[in-house]
Amino acid sequence: MxxxxxxxxxxxxxxxxxxxxxxxxxxxxxxxxxxxxxxxxxxxxxxxxxxxxxxxxxxxxxxxxxxxxxxxxxxxxxxxxxxxxxxxxxxxxxxxxxxxxxxxxxxxxxxxxxxxxxxxxxxxxxxxxxxxxxxxxxxxxxxxxxxxxxxxxxxxxxxxxxxxxxxxxxxxxxxxxxxxxxxxxxxxxxxxxNEDHQYEGIAELLLHFKWTWIGIIAVDNNNGERFVQAMLSLFPHKGICLAFMQKILQIMYFDDFFKIGEKMWEMFDIVMESKANTLIFYGEIETFTTIMWMERLSEVGYTTVKPKGKVWIMTTQMDFVSFYYQRNWNMQLIHGALSFTVHTNxxxxxxQFLQSRSPFFASEDGFITDFWEQAFLCHFSVMKKLFDEKCTGEESLESLPGSVFETxxxxxxxxxxxxxxxxxxxxxxxxxxxxxxxxxxxxxxxxxxxxxxxxxxxxxxxxxxxxxxxxxxxFDHNGALEAGFDIVNWITFPNQSFLRVKVGKVNLQTPVKEFTINESTITWHIGFNQTLPISVCTDSCHPGYHKKRKEGAPFCCHDCIPCPEGKISNQKDMNDCFWCPEDRHPNEDQDFCTPKAVSFLAFEEPLGISLVTGALSCSLITALVLVEFMKYHDTPIVKANNRNLTYLLLLSLLLCPLCVLLFIGRPWILGCLFRQTAFGIIFSMAVSSVLAKSVTVVLAFMATKPGSKMRKWVGKRLASSIVLSCSLMQAGICAIWLATSPPFPDVDMHSVTEEILLECNEGSVTMFYCVLGYLGFLAIVSFTVAFFARKLPDSFNEAKFITFSMLIFCSVWLSFVPTYLSTKGKYMVAVEIFSILSSSFGLLGCIFFPKCYIIVLRPELNNREQLLRKKKLNTI
Known part of the structure; x- marks a missing residue:
């Protein structure tokens, strides 16, 4: 009506x-x-x-x-x-x-x-x-x-x-x-x-529940077309996409119901097979009966598609109505629907006024007789008998289901x-x-x-x-009611009765736009098991993933792509992943930022303990060798090849492992300032001592030839000059480094994903490699001199041993550079410490272990007679 x-x-x-x-x-x-x-x-x-x-x-x-x-x-x-x-x-x-x-x-x-x-x-x-x-x-x-x-x-x-x-x-x-x-x-x-406020209210409702994949069913008239166009223009701005749009023939005559019925199963298939679980239904009061046609045609077998739970969102024009021939039709399809209605009290x-109506006491009412007959399925006159049962006039309006009449x-x-x-x-x-x-x-x-x-x-x-x-x-200036809308949840029952439950309201005409909804009071379709329905083109992207739009599909349709390394997403359906703060890093699932561990080479950890043990062991062994050599100070094997250079070399090798202790522990200002320079100067003394030994061997051999002018160069002065000049050169490089761009404690947040690296910044990388380069230059020169002097005929000739020691030294430091550059944090420090200890052990082992062997285990070889016999054999 x-x-x-x-x-x-x-x-x-x-x-x-x-x-x-x-x-x-x-x-x-x-x-x-x-x-x-x-x-x-x-x-x-x-x-x-x-x-x-x-x-x-x-x-x-x-x-x-x-x-x-x-x-x-x-x-x-x-x-x-x-x-x-x-x-x-x-x-x-x-x-x-x-x-x-x-x-x-x-x-x-x-x-x-x-x-x-x-x-x-x-x-x-x-x-x-x-x-x-x-x-x-x-x-x-x-x-x-x-x-x-x-x-x-x-x-x-x-x-x-x-x-x-x-x-x-x-x-x-x-x-x-x-x-x-x-x-x-x-x-x-x-x-x-104004209907424009209803359109915006529908969009707010969809956004509240995050429904972005929507179907529209609208009556095929001018108002239905306006509604569709309004939704199509509004949806993209709200991030909502249209899954399908179906039009229903406007009902102008009763025959239209049967014309609609011929097409209902096609629409039913589209609606039920669509992934869109939310449908907006725009029509007029009698258009609602088309929903009942859809379910009816499914029940009688016109389609094999089974009904599924959907959320029907209906506009203010709609109401739950039915004709008498639909009295026994199922209404469960729209159970749990949401409807926008004008605010009602x-x-x-x-x-009481409605209950007072009676066909016997309101004979002047030209509507009540036909209403009464079709509401209660009875008849008053046999002449126009449409139903078998006779009306008594005492039927109660309260007994009628809500789709027939409401009190x-x-x-x-x-x-x-x-x-x-x-x-x-x-x-x-x-x-x-x-x-x-x-x-x-x-x-x-x-x-x-x-x-x-x-x-x-x-x-x-x-x-x-x-x-x-x-x-x-x-009324407002356009002649529309100044009011909001109630959001009503429809709960249907098998006998076509239903409940209207107000679950929210929307009023977008106020200065502060009002939208409230109580989700806990909403009853959803039984197909959703009372969980919030989901209506999206693509399933939600879980944390750790981000959305990427599918090519050729609506913007609501996307693929879920894992976050790139180092980034996270901590919410569903994020458009992009983001970086963690500097002091945090992504967890394994890339959905949460965990605090980074502070990392440095500590004395207490196993690696630190191992390196300290190695350093102290090397220094202790060197000290024992030095003590042993000092004990046999006057023996020929100690006197050979410049005794003072031997002591200086042993003293340098004693200090080299100890400078390792500056590399271990939390970086501090003095430690960072002196650890590389101390290492560079001490190793320069050691290598320059080796170089002086090699040069002494060569000059000593040349000075033994008759008439040689090299005799005047042989002596302690030359060896001391070589050691002093080479060491001062390295000290000068280190002084320039400390004066221009000295090392300092630093915090590296980025090199290692899961750690905050506490390290010593070298200040000037160029100067650091100058120190290493100069040290390598001395080692190569020493290796070259020792290599050519390795077969000289002299007793206790160290050149052969120096050659092996320099070969080890050069091999260690050549492999150090790429290894050092490829590691980060405390392992970079560990690589340098390992190189220092390895080269120290190489020098100590190759040069001094053979002599210690003779001093300790073969003392009979450490005498003048043996020296003269060897010299004679070498002369022959």
Missing amino acids: VLLTVFTLLLLPHTVCSTHFTKCTISDSLSVLHEYYQLGDLIIGGIASHTVYLSEMASFKNHPNKALINQPVVLTKSYQHVLALAFAVNEINENSQILPNVSLGLRIHDTNFNVQQTFHATMKFLASRKENLPNYKCDIQDYLIGVIGELHPTTSFHMATLLHIYKVPQITYGSVPVIHGEFPGLSFYQMVP ELQGFE SMTGHSYSIYNAAYAMAHALHTMTSSRSKHRAMVYEEKEKLKNWLPWQLHHFLQSISFNNSAGDKIS
Whole structure:
């Protein structure tokens, strides 16, 4: 039932309010089957599109049962709209503060879903009582002031094309029709908020639940097209994509239900096979029955696709309705649906008013008989027997399922109620502005004849009042209701009854946009097991992954790509991964940043203990060798090859491992400052001592030749000069290094992912490699000299041993460079320490272990006679 309500102004010769109901039955095609008429000083008229004749249906034209012909099929749910207007009129008449001394009446006609009937009924309100001719003034005249209606945008548009000629205000309680330039001047007052706010509210609801893969089902008319275009323009800005869009034929005649049924299974397959679990359904009140067709066709086997749980989001125009032939159809498909409704409050006395209706005590009500028969599936007259059971008239409205009739006020009825009050308050304001002092009742009514409909526009635009439920009623500058929407959760039961549960509200007209929803009170479809439904094109990317858009697919469709090394994502569906703070690093799953461990080569750890042990062992062995050599200070093997150089070399090898201790432990300023320079200078002394030994061997051999001039170079002065000059050169390099860019303690956050490296920054890498390069130069020169002197015929010739020691030394430090560059943190330090100890052991072992062997184990070889014998053999 779709209600068109028209306010008319009528001057009657009596002053007492009387009520009278009539029922018109006109046989022609433009007849109005039902009429609700209540007389008063002011008449409120209306049109209700809630019935259709079976004879208009192609499938019933040749039906053998003639009793069915001309029987109306009623949308029983909409009968409440008629009663809501009657209830409002009765309240207004009983309230002496609104229109004192003036009573309201009402007149409601039924258009039977017929455009011609809509025009016909509208014309009746523009004409006199008896003659259906506009501007005919020779009969009892109803002076039209305003119109309240209609739920269907199309019907509102047809009404407005006539009413606009007379500038009659029209209040709709449904969507404003889309007007394409043909009648640009049509104006409406809406008892619902602007639809643009509803579109934004739907988008907010989708974003709240993170539903981004959405299906749309919309009625195929201008308003449905506007809705689809609005959603298509809004969705991309909100990150929402459209999975599919289906259009439903607009229901203008009863045959349309059967035309729709022929295509329902195709739509059912698309809806159920889609990955989109959230569907937005935009239509009109009777369009809801198409959902029931979808499930019905599945039940009777028109499709093999099984119904699945979906979240249906319905707009304010929709309501749960059914025709009598759908009474036993299943409604579980939309269990758990969410609906946007105009904010509604319970009205005191409304349910009692509904319960007082009876077909026996309201014979003037032209709607109630057909409503009663199809609501309770019974009949009053055998002549038009549509159901077997006879009506008693004592049936209870409370026993009806919600899809048939509700005793609690629906959103549409609440809008009608408020529309009636808005018109009454506008009339009250207009009469108050005409006369500050009330005249006699008769004189006041005489003045009503001089009022014109257009005069009410000004007062409607500025109307503002609180209704009996305490809700404020006012229009914005576009003529739309200034109010928000309730979000209602629908809980259905097998007997077609249901519960409306308010779970949230949205009001985007306030300065601070309001959107609230209580998820804990929502009942979802049983297919979701009471867990939050997911409606996305691609499953969520878990932490540790990020989204990458699929080529050629909507932007909501993506692949899940693991985060690159070093980055994390700690939430679902992140567009990109991000770096951890400097003091943290990604965990193994790359979904969390864990604190980095502070890393340095500590004395307490196994590696540090091993290296310290090696360093102390090397120094201890060197010290023992030095003590042994000092003990046998005067033996030939100690005196050979410059005893002082031997002691200097041993002292250097004693200090070399000890400088390793500067490399271990937490870096500190002095340690960083001197560890490389100490290592460089001490090793330079050791290598220069070896070089001096090698040169001494060569010069000593050359000086033994008769007439050789090299004899003057042999001596302690040359060896000391070599050691001193070579060491001072390295000391100079280190001094320049410390003066220009000295080493310092540093923190490296980036070289190792999981660690904060405490290290000594070398300051100038160039100077560091200059120190190593100079040390390598000395080692190569020493190796070269020793190599050529290795076969010289002299007792206790060290050149052979020096050659091996320098070979080891050079091998160690040549391999050190790439190894050092390829390691980080404490292992870099460990590599340098290992190189220092290895080269120290190499020098000590190759040069001194053979001599120690002779001193300790073969003392008989450490004497002058053996030396002379060897020299003689070498001469021969």
